[in-house]
Amino acid sequence: MYISKQSFRYESEPCIVSSGVVVGPTEAKGPLKDHFDKMYDDLWINEDSFEKAQKKLMEEACKETLTKANITSEEVTFLFGGDLINQITGTSFASRTLGIPFFGLFGACSTSMEALSLAAMVVEQGAPYVLAGTASHYAAIEKQFRYPIEYGSQRPPTAQRTVTAGGAALVAPTGSNIHVTKSTIGKVIDNGIKDPFNMGAAMAPAAVDTILTHFNDFNTSEEDYDLILTGDLGQVGRSIALEWFRQKGVTLPEGKFQDCGLMIYDDEPEAMAGASGTGCSAAVVFSKILQEMQQGKYKKILVCATGALLSPLTYQQKESIPCIAHAVVIERKGA
Amino acid sequence: MYISKQSFRYESEPCIVSSGVVVGPTEAKGPLKDHFDKMYDDLWINEDSFEKAQKKLMEEACKETLTKANITSEEVTFLFGGDLINQITGTSFASRTLGIPFFGLFGACSTSMEALSLAAMVVEQGAPYVLAGTASHYAAIEKQFRYPIEYGSQRPPTAQRTVTAGGAALVAPTGSNIHVTKSTIGKVIDNGIKDPFNMGAAMAPAAVDTILTHFNDFNTSEEDYDLILTGDLGQVGRSIALEWFRQKGVTLPEGKFQDCGLMIYDDEPEAMAGASGTGCSAAVVFSKILQEMQQGKYKKILVCATGALLSPLTYQQKESIPCIAHAVVIERKGA
Numbered sequence: 001m002y003i004s005k006q007s008f009r010y011e012s013e014p015c016i017v018s019s020g021v022v023v024g025p026t027e028a029k030g031p032l033k034d035h036f037d038k039m040y041d042d043l044w045i046n047e048d049s050f051e052k053a054q055k056k057l058m059e060e061a062c063k064e065t066l067t068k069a070n071i072t073s074e075e076v077t078f079l080f081g082g083d084l085i086n087q088i089t090g091t092s093f094a095s096r097t098l099g100i101p102f103f104g105l106f107g108a109c110s111t112s113m114e115a116l117s118l119a120a121m122v123v124e125q126g127a128p129y130v131l132a133g134t135a136s137h138y139a140a141i142e143k144q145f146r147y148p149i150e151y152g153s154q155r156p157p158t159a160q161r162t163v164t165a166g167g168a169a170l171v172a173p174t175g176s177n178i179h180v181t182k183s184t185i186g187k188v189i190d191n192g193i194k195d196p197f198n199m200g201a202a203m204a205p206a207a208v209d210t211i212l213t214h215f216n217d218f219n220t221s222e223e224d225y226d227l228i229l230t231g232d233l234g235q236v237g238r239s240i241a242l243e244w245f246r247q248k249g250v251t252l253p254e255g256k257f258q259d260c261g262l263m264i265y266d267d268e269p270e271a272m273a274g275a276s277g278t279g280c281s282a283a284v285v286f287s288k289i290l291q292e293m294q295q296g297k298y299k300k301i302l303v304c305a306t307g308a309l310l311s312p313l314t315y316q317q318k319e320s321i322p323c324i325a326h327a328v329v330i331e332r333k334g335a
Numbered sequence: 336m337y338i339s340k341q342s343f344r345y346e347s348e349p350c351i352v353s354s355g356v357v358v359g360p361t362e363a364k365g366p367l368k369d370h371f372d373k374m375y376d377d378l379w380i381n382e383d384s385f386e387k388a389q390k391k392l393m394e395e396a397c398k399e400t401l402t403k404a405n406i407t408s409e410e411v412t413f414l415f416g417g418d419l420i421n422q423i424t425g426t427s428f429a430s431r432t433l434g435i436p437f438f439g440l441f442g443a444c445s446t447s448m449e450a451l452s453l454a455a456m457v458v459e460q461g462a463p464y465v466l467a468g469t470a471s472h473y474a475a476i477e478k479q480f481r482y483p484i485e486y487g488s489q490r491p492p493t494a495q496r497t498v499t500a501g502g503a504a505l506v507a508p509t510g511s512n513i514h515v516t517k518s519t520i521g522k523v524i525d526n527g528i529k530d531p532f533n534m535g536a537a538m539a540p541a542a543v544d545t546i547l548t549h550f551n552d553f554n555t556s557e558e559d560y561d562l563i564l565t566g567d568l569g570q571v572g573r574s575i576a577l578e579w580f581r582q583k584g585v586t587l588p589e590g591k592f593q594d595c596g597l598m599i600y601d602d603e604p605e606a607m608a609g610a611s612g613t614g615c616s617a618a619v620v621f622s623k624i625l626q627e628m629q630q631g632k633y634k635k636i637l638v639c640a641t642g643a644l645l646s647p648l649t650y651q652q653k654e655s656i657p658c659i660a661h662a663v664v665i666e667r668k669g670a
Binding site: 001002003005006008049051052077078082084085086087088089092093095096099100101102103104105106107108111114118121122124125126127128185186187188190309310311312313314317319322324 | 336337338340341343384386387412413417419420421422423424427428430431434435436437438439440441442443446449453456457459460461462463520521522523525644645646647648649652654657659
């Protein structure tokens with residue numbers, strides 16, 4: 001149900017009945033390795049192109065999710081997903097394999113929560129099983145947006161590393177105590193940042209705008225949440241966001257304000273300012289975070305996935321980087 | 336409300352309260368010229384790149400739509416839209432200008448009906464005003480997918496010409512006698528066509544699949560509709576679709592089965608097999624078709640927008656072309 005300004009409350013409280021995350025080699029060495037369903041020790045994921053590798057991550061994340069819920073892809077009514085590859089072919093081609101009616105989305109790295117919010121809405125409309133999923137692949141996306149990794153080009157310390165991962169969640173009317181209860185859809189926010197090696201700085205204002213709008217739309221505050229988790233602001237974006245919140249009179253306890261982009265790699269030197277990519281927030285939220293919610297660590301969280309809506313062409317045309325952030329509330333109900 | 340398999344019925348019957356279409360020079364010379372809101376006599380649309388020209392078509396289509404409804408962009412709760420430019424920057428950048436909370440979509444040329452179906456769903460959830468819009472630009476998209484038009488490359492007669500147009504519709508709970516009442520969301524269908532100069536042949540099976548699924552999900556038939564309108568199959572795709580219907584035992588009267596890609600140009604030699612592009616179905620449906628519905632020509636129509644989910648890269652990697660089609664029922668109620 002639409003609430004006000006930019007937000008929805010899902011009154012039927014759709015459930016996340018299962019989720020699946022499949023990752024590449026660098027993620028498999030990181031601190032979340034015990035939370036993933038499947039890990040590959042090679043960037044090619046047994047495919048002959050990096051794009052096909054990303055497609056396979058998406059397919060396998062969906063399949064892992066369905067296996068855990070013990071349902072077949074024929075029982076899934078819709079799939080919401082998207083990615084960063086031109087014309088989201090990674091996701092469209094995975095949908096061809098899966099054979100599930102498909103809503104293609106593009107919200108860059110915010111797509112995970114755009115997908116989850118729409119999946120919850122469609123379940124609220126009566127659909128029995130809806131998948132939300134996203135994927136990204138380090139080599140496919142670096143080649144798409146910057147340089148092929150084989151060039152070995154140097155990047156500044158503000159740059160982030162694209163995650164090699166696919167993550168999916170299955171939403172249904174009943175079946176678990178983890179519920180999607182609210183969402184806030186972002187506006188496009190552009191504060192004039194033009195540096196494609198500093199996505200965190202570009203995306204931070206969008207995250208702040210969506211989170212503050214969420215607080216306002218629901219007349220709530222950070223106190224209502226055990227965790228406020230942004231998608232992939234990285235070190236640079238997270239510190240900018242914290243400072244913006246302070247300037248706007250909102251003091252977020254640092255421990256409560258976390259970022260998926262800072263959770264997936266440990267001391268990986270290549271990670272620079274942190275992780276990013278359409279698969280980043282999906283890989284973290286649909287593994288470790290949901291598992292910790294089930295274990296009782298968090299009762300109510302706000303996930304705000306952030307996306308930079310640039311392309312190599314808009315950069316070449318000297319445009320600044322418009323960004324967007326979509327937030328979803330996930331709650332554990334009952335005991 | 337979700338009905339079965341791939342379909343929704345919108346029980347509150349959201350209204351299309353206004354729509355707007357802005358086009359380029361070739362479209363302005365075509366048979367629909369009296370139906371458009373604004374026409375440009377130059378492909379540049381007073382901008383310095385073709386991508387910015389497409390962005391402006393999207394912005395202006397939305398603004399024309401809002402002006403007719405006498406509401407401001409601040410009153411619009413959400414915008415659903417997308418396009419064919421890499422990372423849908425044409426639409427994202429237009430959303431930056433408009434300042435409307437934004438759901439980015441990618442369904443290639445099926446995006447218009449993907450957007451309209453989701454807009455109706457969000458209005459069903461209680462949102463007061465939701466925009467659905469798409470745009471495409473001949474020179475921007477040819478450059479993106481095939482060759483810059485300045486190269487003057489020759490194309491085979493099966494090729495279609497990308498429409499230069501932006502089209503938008505404003506959906507609201509009340510306010511007109513034109514209602515969005517049902518939708519059917521497509522699966523990705525791939526019959527092995529690999530020729531990017533023959534999109535009609537690639538997309539026809541997806542259109543047939545979605546339309547037959549629609550008939551099945553609602554236990555209805557072509558007799559229930561005054562017009563069944565596909566997005567941009569062109570001459571080749573339309574004749575293939577008619578043949579497929581015949582083979583499946585469904586006889587569609589040719590006059591009732593029309594294609595937007597065959598309506599927008601007259602005897603334009605460049606149009607080859609017909610028009611295409613994300614803006615194609617939006618430009619036809621959101622101008623002439625809605626106007627004719629208001630005038631009483633049609634009472635109930637099924638619009639099935641078709642999209643080819645390829646990219647230049649998937650073509651180079653020898654992939655076939657996966658396609659998708661989304662169908663929406665638009666009805667005139669009352670007198």
